[in-house]
Amino acid sequence: MGEGFFSRGFRGRRRNQDTALPPGQYLEDGFPVLSAGPTPRTPLEEWDFSVVGEVDEPKRWTWEEFRALPSEEITTDIHCVTKWSKLNTRWEGVSVDTLLEGVDTSAEYITAYCDGDYTTNLPLEEVTGGKAWVAYAYEGEPLEPEHGGPARLFVPHLYFWKSAKWVRGLQLIAHDIPGFWEGLGYHNFGDPWREQRYWGD
Amino acid sequence: MxxxxxxxxxxxxxxxxxxxxxxxxxxxxxxxxxxxxxxxxxxxxxxxxxxxxxxxxxxxxxxxxxxxxxxxxxxxxxxxxxxxxxxxxxxxxxxxxxxxxxxxGGYFVWDAADGGPLVLVAGGSGVVPLMAMIRHRAAVGSDVPTRLLYSSRSYEEIIYREELEDFAARDGSLEAIHTLTRSAPKGWDGYDRRIDARMLSEVAWTPEERPLAFVCGPTPLVEEVGTALVGLGHDPGRVKTERFGATGG
The missing domain is CATH 2.40.30.10 (Translation factors)
Incomplete structure (x- = not known):
């Protein structure tokens, strides 16, 4: 639809064309917030992170144990399905590779589960090999609750809803199960470069 | 699913x-x-x-x-x-x-069959999806008790003001409560401050009445209202939010 159509009188705000953005995205300097419900506030002394499901032995870290794990600094672009992209954002977090170290599993998918009953699903190979982190700091500061603090999943190569806020653990599973937004019309995989926003994209 | x-x-x-x-x-x-x-x-x-x-x-x-x-x-x-x-x-x-x-979007939605009571909380143009709910409610003749708490900068900036007045005048189970945060006309006797926990405790039903809440507006308003509703004892699972971030629309 729309082949050959143009919007009468629309010119658009041309930006620096060297900036490569995924299709349909625009550049944002602020950091918009999106979530489906009230911001959960789990005290750090009650917070833990787990790896469960198809594993020989579930793993669990308290906040202190989690923060003692080796961490990495990541500077990269993020892309929200609501159309904004933000460039060169700086995060600190623990690589999912670190969290899965020594885990023996036949699982091919994960469900990330979160405070506030939010979930998101990902193929295991999209969160391993240096592609995903559990992030606890943004631009050198502890991650604000409204942005997912104390910790959120960080999978910057996919639309940002996959970077689940308030994440509390990963469940390793054999079969893919659509998460919260994925069950409500959003794309199951969510690659911004292929503009996989909604079902069927 | x-x-x-x-x-x-x-x-x-x-x-x-x-x-x-x-x-x-x-x-x-x-x-x-x-x-x-x-x-x-x-x-x-x-x-x-x-x-x-x-x-x-x-x-x-x-x-x-x-x-x-x-x-x-x-x-x-x-x-x-x-x-x-x-x-x-x-x-x-x-x-x-x-x-x-x-x-x-399949989450921030309301159908008359979902029941209530409803508390709809809006800031500025955040009222738009809530108006769809109010119009739907009227179109199907629903009498689900509904309160809209709507924050605008000024009286002139209240979107759908007359239609809301008409709905409320015809339907005793719908109330539209306004707050004006920057300027209010002479003689205004409604709220004239940002939405806060005290205002919500007066407007948003009681936790025992188990209202279904829909909150839409700029992020600071949604954060404040979501936190306040949970603080007042409302079930977080019955509070649905949608935010207009600082997106350059």
Missing amino acids: VAVGPRKLLWRLAEVVDVVPETPRTKSLVLDAPGWEGHRAGQHVDVRLTAEDGYQAQRSYSIASAPEEERLVLTVDRLDDGEVSPYLTDVLTVGDRLELRGPI
């Missing part, structure tokens, strides 16, 4: 059949969208503008009309530094065509 397989949301061309000024900054676009397969109150659409040279820009806009209405209505708030909204409010006129796809 979904019973049907993924169905692609196709771009379609709608025609502007009316443009209704709502406030100095806000207009409603009344659209004829052939093939539109319906929506639920609270959902939004993606709008795509294409320049003659192929340059495109996309943004999301909430649907203001009830699912029962024949026309699809979007209400657009003009953001001065926006790329898309000034085109929609200042350039687009009756007879122009607009490319859109949807409906999108």
Whole structure:
């Protein structure tokens, strides 16, 4: 639809064309917030992170144990399905590779589960090999609750809803199960470069 | 979970059949969208503008009309530094065509069968998806007890003010409660501050009445209201939020 159509009188705000953005995205300097419900506030002394499901032995870290794990600094672009992209954002977090170290599993998918009953699903190979982190700091500061603090999943190569806020653990599973937004019309995989926003994209 | 397989949301061309000024900054676009397969109150659409040279820009806009209405209505708030909204409010006129796809969003939705009581909390143009719920409620003759708490900067900037007054005058189970945060007309005896926990404790039913809450507005308002409702003892699972971030619409 729309082949050959143009919007009468629309010119658009041309930006620096060297900036490569995924299709349909625009550049944002602020950091918009999106979530489906009230911001959960789990005290750090009650917070833990787990790896469960198809594993020989579930793993669990308290906040202190989690923060003692080796961490990495990541500077990269993020892309929200609501159309904004933000460039060169700086995060600190623990690589999912670190969290899965020594885990023996036949699982091919994960469900990330979160405070506030939010979930998101990902193929295991999209969160391993240096592609995903559990992030606890943004631009050198502890991650604000409204942005997912104390910790959120960080999978910057996919639309940002996959970077689940308030994440509390990963469940390793054999079969893919659509998460919260994925069950409500959003794309199951969510690659911004292929503009996989909604079902069927 | 979904019973049907993924169905692609196709771009379609709608025609502007009316443009209704709502406030100095806000207009409603009344659209004829052939093939539109319906929506639920609270959902939004993606709008795509294409320049003659192929340059495109996309943004999301909430649907203001009830699912029962024949026309699809979007209400657009003009953001001065926006790329898309000034085109929609200042350039687009009756007879122009607009490319859109949807409906999108299956969580921030209300159907009369979901019941209530309802508390709808809006800031500025955050009232738009809530208005779709109020119009849906009226269209199906629902008497679900409903309170809208609506924060605007000034009296002139209240979107749908007269329609809300009409609804409330005809329907004792609907109340529209306004707060004006920057300026209020002489003799204004309503709230004149930002929405806070005390205001919500007066308006948002009691936790025992188990209201279903829908909150839509700028992020600081949504954060404040969500936190306050949970603090007052409301079930977080019955508080649904949608935010207008600092997005350059």
